[in-house]
Amino acid sequence: MKRTEINTKKILKKALTLAVPIMIQNAITNLVGMIDNVMVGRLGTEKMTGVAIVNQLMFVFYLALFGAVSGAGIFTAQFFGKGDTEGVKYTFRFKLLICTAICLVGILVFAFLQEPLINLYLQGESKDIDPAQTLQFGKDYIWIILIGLLPMAMEQAYSGTLRECGKTTPPMVAGIVAVVLNTALNYLLIFGKLGLPYMGVAGAAVATTISRFVQFFLVWGWTMKKRNLLPYMQKVLSGFTIPGKLVRQIVKKGAPLMLNEMLWAAGMAAMMQCYSGREIDVVSGMNIANTMNNIFNVSYIAFASGIAIVLGQYLGAGKLDEAKWAAPRLIAFSVIMCVFVGMLMALFAPIFPQAYKTTDSVKQMAGSFILIAACCMPICACMNACYFVLRSGGKTIITFLFDSCFVWAISIPLAYILVHNTLLPIALIYLICQLAETLKCVIGIVLVKRGVWISKMV
Numbered sequence: 001m002k003r004t005e006i007n008t009k010k011i012l013k014k015a016l017t018l019a020v021p022i023m024i025q026n027a028i029t030n031l032v033g034m035i036d037n038v039m040v041g042r043l044g045t046e047k048m049t050g051v052a053i054v055n056q057l058m059f060v061f062y063l064a065l066f067g068a069v070s071g072a073g074i075f076t077a078q079f080f081g082k083g084d085t086e087g088v089k090y091t092f093r094f095k096l097l098i099c100t101a102i103c104l105v106g107i108l109v110f111a112f113l114q115e116p117l118i119n120l121y122l123q124g125e126s127k128d129i130d131p132a133q134t135l136q137f138g139k140d141y142i143w144i145i146l147i148g149l150l151p152m153a154m155e156q157a158y159s160g161t162l163r164e165c166g167k168t169t170p171p172m173v174a175g176i177v178a179v180v181l182n183t184a185l186n187y188l189l190i191f192g193k194l195g196l197p198y199m200g201v202a203g204a205a206v207a208t209t210i211s212r213f214v215q216f217f218l219v220w221g222w223t224m225k226k227r228n229l230l231p232y233m234q235k236v237l238s239g240f241t242i243p244g245k246l247v248r249q250i251v252k253k254g255a256p257l258m259l260n261e262m263l264w265a266a267g268m269a270a271m272m273q274c275y276s277g278r279e280i281d282v283v284s285g286m287n288i289a290n291t292m293n294n295i296f297n298v299s300y301i302a303f304a305s306g307i308a309i310v311l312g313q314y315l316g317a318g319k320l321d322e323a324k325w326a327a328p329r330l331i332a333f334s335v336i337m338c339v340f341v342g343m344l345m346a347l348f349a350p351i352f353p354q355a356y357k358t359t360d361s362v363k364q365m366a367g368s369f370i371l372i373a374a375c376c377m378p379i380c381a382c383m384n385a386c387y388f389v390l391r392s393g394g395k396t397i398i399t400f401l402f403d404s405c406f407v408w409a410i411s412i413p414l415a416y417i418l419v420h421n422t423l424l425p426i427a428l429i430y431l432i433c434q435l436a437e438t439l440k441c442v443i444g445i446v447l448v449k450r451g452v453w454i455s456k457m458v
Contacts, residue, residue: 002041009328011330012330016105018030019099019303020042020302021171023302030367034262038291038355039190039204040180040201040204042357043190044357044358045362046130046133046134047137048284050135050139050141050188051137051138052283052284055287056121056268056269056272057110057118057269059264059269060266060269061110062265063264064102064106064262066158068099069099069156070160071257072091072095073245073428074174074254074396075091075250076088076164076165077308080164080165080232080316081316081317082317086315088165089232090246091161091246092157092233093236095157095243096157096240099157102153105407109168110146114139116159118134118135118138118139119135120273121280122134122135140201140202141204145209148210148212151364152210152215152216154216155215155220158171158216158223159221160361163305164312164402165230169217170222172224173222175217179211180209181207181214181424182211185207185211186204189203190203191207199316207241219432221309248283250448253394255396257396257399257400260396260402260403261404263405263407264403264404267407267412268407271293271407272435274412275415275429275430278429281361282426284358285366286355286369288352288362288366288369288370292348292373296341296377299337299341299381300337300341300380300384300385301384302447303385304388307331307392308389311393312392316393321362327389330450331445331448332384335378335385337381338381342375342377344448345374345377346375348370352366352367363428368427368430372431372434376434376437379437379438382441383441385444386444386445386447390444390445391453394455395452402440402447406439406440410436410439
């Protein structure tokens, strides 16, 4: 195919059409999460740190769900691009079953191992934080959060399928409603407003749990109401039959992806644990910084999701030349976009930490982390885009090696050695670990240019 036959602007527009609703939903979710975090941060450093540790542990669970849904989602996008309604139904059923199984495992792990897991982050020294109180606040928070895991998992299955079939607006609307409700309930329950009891950390957990139920019922209700317009949702729950061959294909492609997401999230938790080995205050500083990072990171994370859907649909329809031509241009657009987003984020580095009721040292540390993350955002954008390009063609073994193996083989040992064997400031250690991931960009670009990811699986 001649290059002139492919309209780059059209491909970018299609990716943005899919990505913008995801960006809006994630931006609002993270903005409200930031408000929630600041509210908890106003309660004191121990409470903020306890909640931050639990959320870091929950992050592993969330990405396990994301990996499971995404593994089947690779096939969903290609089935939809091919026009195979039954194939979409089968992948949706698989998502429901695997999400339920992951939920049960997650609930058991967090119910019986919560104390030793939280204590992993309380090993460093601190003059300002009481480890025993921090542990108790974390346990108070996690018990309530467990109640909302199943509806959140079911919402992921429904929303993932809708997005992969081009329906990105309904999950966005449900997400917006849920996060606005979460914010209001947080204010009322954390601080005991309008005659409601003062619940502190427990109030934050209750608000989050209620909002997850609401978000699920909104997505499920819209899907049921519009199922006559969604052929892949008609009679989808009348049975749970899935062809054995397809199950084996999904497991073969999806298992490495789910394992990758779990190991990557666990790797991020391990990185945090390495940093906290210098001092417990790092957990608080990193929590503040990550709250700000999450708001700006939606730009490249959501756009990468759009990349995966667009390329997956092209591959499923057999338009391999379009997919090959589009991939590097979509990656370049993501990087250029994040140069400007990173500049904007850097402006907030000295300002945002002041909203927290914590020590000056924690605020200064958080500001340094935010500035470093802002400078490294184009690197993260390139890595993420390459990862989703490789994933769109079902190359999950490659993405496993590219992503989580790099974290465990390079990033974590590097962080551990620098923390425990040098006197470098923690901010400089964080910068070195971030810059080390430039190697992943080089590997990712080489793999994309070679076209190893181009594959029609359905």
